[in-house]
Amino acid sequence: MINLHGIVLLGCLALAVQQSMAAADSVVTSKDPTRPLGATDNSPAQEVALAPLQLSAIYMRADSPAAVINGQMLHRGDSINGITITRIESGRVHFTGRHSGGLNLYPAVIKRKL
Numbered sequence: 243m244i245n246l247h248g249i250v251l252l253g254c255l256a257l258a259v260q261q262s263m264a265a266a267d268s269v270v271t272s273k274d275p276t277r278p279l280g281a282t283d284n285s286p287a288q289e290v291a292l293a294p295l296q297l298s299a300i301y302m303r304a305d306s307p308a309a310v311i312n313g314q315m316l317h318r319g320d321s322i323n324g325i326t327i328t329r330i331e332s333g334r335v336h337f338t339g340r341h342s343g344g345l346n347l348y349p350a351v352i353k354r355k356l
Contacts, residue, residue: 292323297345302332309335311345 299310307330308317320327325339336344 292340295323295325295345297335297347300330300332300335300347302330307331309345311335 293312295311297309297311298313301308301310306317308315309327309330310316311322314322316322316327318327318330321339323340325337325341327335327337329336333347334344335347
């Protein structure tokens, strides 16, 4: 004769496994309810945020000018955060990549009492 308690226990176990798998699937496939209709997974909110670029120094050496961006010493051709340095001038660094343009180096403002 079949053990009724064993069948009931096996059925409960199978149901628990099925429910936990369904819950895991709903977590993976759930979407943001505030997301616009038709938005894809490649929306800007899904992209990894990169640190803003901060130019803190420029060294004008005759053989190889260098710029300090986000604390890293970089030369022409070097890359950081999706951009590539194309030219270094005495007060500006030009680049191409995720954004094209440049960074300006501004002198520090010195406050004095009048």
